[in-house]
Amino acid sequence: MSRLAGNYPLNCWYVAATSDEVGRGLLGRTVLGQPVLFYRLRSGAVAALEDRCPHRSLPLSYGTLSDDEVVCGYHGMAFGPDGGCVRVPSQENVPYGARARSFPVREEPPFVWIWMGHPATSTLSDPPAVPWLRDADWATFGETLQVEANYLLLHENALDLTHFPHVHPGLSPSPYLGTPPRLEIEVTETTVSYYRDFPPSPLVDWQARTTGLPQDRDYAQRESGELVSPGLHVDRMHVFATGDGGDGAGSYDKILTRAFTPLGPRSTVVHWQVSRNYLTSQPQVSDQLRAVHHATLTADKRLLEAIQARADRFGAGEEFNVSADVAGLRAHRIIEDMLSAERGWQPARTGMPAVR
Amino acid sequence: MSGDAVYREHEADLVVLRRETVATDVVALTLADPAGDALPGWTPGAHIDLVLDEGLTRQYSLCGALRDRTSFRIGVLRAPDSSGGSQFVHDALKEGSQVRVRGPRNHFALVDAPRYIFVAGGIGITPLLPMIESAQQRGVPWTLAYGGRQRASMAFGDELARHGDRVRVWPQDEEGLLDLPAILGDPRPDTLVYCCGPEQLLSAVESQCATWPPGALHVERFAPKPAEPAAAADSPFELVLQRSGITTVVPADQTILEVVEGAGISLLSSCRIGTCGTCEQEVIAGDIDHRDSVLTSEDREAGEYMMICVSRCRSERLVLDL
Numbered sequence: 001m002s003r004l005a006g007n008y009p010l011n012c013w014y015v016a017a018t019s020d021e022v023g024r025g026l027l028g029r030t031v032l033g034q035p036v037l038f039y040r041l042r043s044g045a046v047a048a049l050e051d052r053c054p055h056r057s058l059p060l061s062y063g064t065l066s067d068d069e070v071v072c073g074y075h076g077m078a079f080g081p082d083g084g085c086v087r088v089p090s091q092e093n094v095p096y097g098a099r100a101r102s103f104p105v106r107e108e109p110p111f112v113w114i115w116m117g118h119p120a121t122s123t124l125s126d127p128p129a130v131p132w133l134r135d136a137d138w139a140t141f142g143e144t145l146q147v148e149a150n151y152l153l154l155h156e157n158a159l160d161l162t163h164f165p166h167v168h169p170g171l172s173p174s175p176y177l178g179t180p181p182r183l184e185i186e187v188t189e190t191t192v193s194y195y196r197d198f199p200p201s202p203l204v205d206w207q208a209r210t211t212g213l214p215q216d217r218d219y220a221q222r223e224s225g226e227l228v229s230p231g232l233h234v235d236r237m238h239v240f241a242t243g244d245g246g247d248g249a250g251s252y253d254k255i256l257t258r259a260f261t262p263l264g265p266r267s268t269v270v271h272w273q274v275s276r277n278y279l280t281s282q283p284q285v286s287d288q289l290r291a292v293h294h295a296t297l298t299a300d301k302r303l304l305e306a307i308q309a310r311a312d313r314f315g316a317g318e319e320f321n322v323s324a325d326v327a328g329l330r331a332h333r334i335i336e337d338m339l340s341a342e343r344g345w346q347p348a349r350t351g352m353p354a355v356r
Numbered sequence: 357m358s359g360d361a362v363y364r365e366h367e368a369d370l371v372v373l374r375r376e377t378v379a380t381d382v383v384a385l386t387l388a389d390p391a392g393d394a395l396p397g398w399t400p401g402a403h404i405d406l407v408l409d410e411g412l413t414r415q416y417s418l419c420g421a422l423r424d425r426t427s428f429r430i431g432v433l434r435a436p437d438s439s440g441g442s443q444f445v446h447d448a449l450k451e452g453s454q455v456r457v458r459g460p461r462n463h464f465a466l467v468d469a470p471r472y473i474f475v476a477g478g479i480g481i482t483p484l485l486p487m488i489e490s491a492q493q494r495g496v497p498w499t500l501a502y503g504g505r506q507r508a509s510m511a512f513g514d515e516l517a518r519h520g521d522r523v524r525v526w527p528q529d530e531e532g533l534l535d536l537p538a539i540l541g542d543p544r545p546d547t548l549v550y551c552c553g554p555e556q557l558l559s560a561v562e563s564q565c566a567t568w569p570p571g572a573l574h575v576e577r578f579a580p581k582p583a584e585p586a587a588a589a590d591s592p593f594e595l596v597l598q599r600s601g602i603t604t605v606v607p608a609d610q611t612i613l614e615v616v617e618g619a620g621i622s623l624l625s626s627c628r629i630g631t632c633g634t635c636e637q638e639v640i641a642g643d644i645d646h647r648d649s650v651l652t653s654e655d656r657e658a659g660e661y662m663m664i665c666v667s668r669c670r671s672e673r674l675v676l677d678l
Binding site for chain 2 (some may be wrong): 125183184185186188189323325326329337340341342343344
């Protein structure tokens, strides 16, 4: 099974952009190995077309936006938001069937989701719900990061936190450093999630700083993570304060939402958002959390890019698995089943297709 | 060690939101989270377990709308001679009742194809309903032949009526048994056949499809496949659990699943008779003696996975990725 090649299901919602990136200009972007043009209509809705003029193949993003039509920068052909050609300057009639491919898009701020598979099947499912990103009781900030590695390497990395004390020793919450408590894994047909409950222990520097909780007390913690879809991973960290020492009782929750969107087989865009339900009006807490997540995501990026580069140069090697890999292995299986259904025809479970 | 990881399927107590009699002896139950939370996603062909009284667990195919993330719909036939699951559902589950649900999972997945032939027998119509919704949405040509004892016993006929002559309802008392040679026609390389129903129908479709390309026929069984002629008595073999670093022996009178559980390893299992597909494991080495009702003949040939609740090993040593 190759997890380093073109192995992403098409019939799935992926985040193509954040809402603030799409305006009344033409945004050209690669999604799942295909060039896509995004722009906002006067109504506020987002349109997505293949970024290629079906006449002579200049990227439409080289053109201009006129009203709700895209005008190609080569011969001035104009296309509506459904991709249909509406004007050919050099002649009166528009050739029958002249159209650019359009893609179903759903905007749920801060994310713009796209469906690259069979357009009609997009109506059979909705993008995963991430309500905390827009909930007024939560403070959320986010950024975008590109990682030169296959998206499955990113999912594996997100589904296993036993790497944490080794890759991020200064930032690792103190309970991670001992023998990890029991890992509870739950699967459905389309998702895999896990959690661990850590016994009370002191908070490390950044946790104390960002929660405002004292460091001389012990707090129980729970961490959990879920592969929601091939395009989305959600991590949660809970610090449980009892209120005994005058601190605010309750669960201090932080959610890291990561949308993984393959740019191609060896490159992935991560739209990440960090949300918290505490100290929501304090911007310095956002700054501190931003710095922590920058550090961890950048360190992981460096490792995953090295794994991808090694595989590109020397080929994928044999690997062994340990019990902490079980959630990652299940993720492979879920995605493999989606791929084999999309591949059609061949007997199921012949392994992931290796794109050479 | 695997002892530090507990692996289980999603389980939840759901409430019966609606209970409708949709045919003679068939009820359709709509199940939802009591707090109205979203339920796990699923794909056409998926089923759930209802965990009924005293360890009684039964599998039912999901037959609701694909996009509906807040409820599951199942269709349940009262089978008087069954081991009690369907009786319990009919007698004890009312609107407002609570029931434990495990899953969903899918061992009857709809594979993309340019054309489909669906064949249903009786309550076997249930997994085919979402398949039809998906094929219809994609604009892929399909037909359904739906056999049953009599019209009144055949559920969801009204929902299927809107598809016009793509659907052929075939009550036995009016028209006799399904005319499979006419329904299936000559083997076509662009067509997949999906069939669900009683064993008699499945066997007939299997033999009718013998000359179709491998992988063209997909079936789902409600009950275990009839046992093949008993071989000699089972023999013990060595079992290596590679990820856990455990080597042990499976005695003649125990299943692999029992031995693995005895070694303290947490894994998923449900029906323990080779029909639900939950305990499937990846095989690294060994000559597998497949005895389940889930894997297709192509799967068996590939030898990559096995159902460890019933299947065994012919060689002296079996290595699992566990």
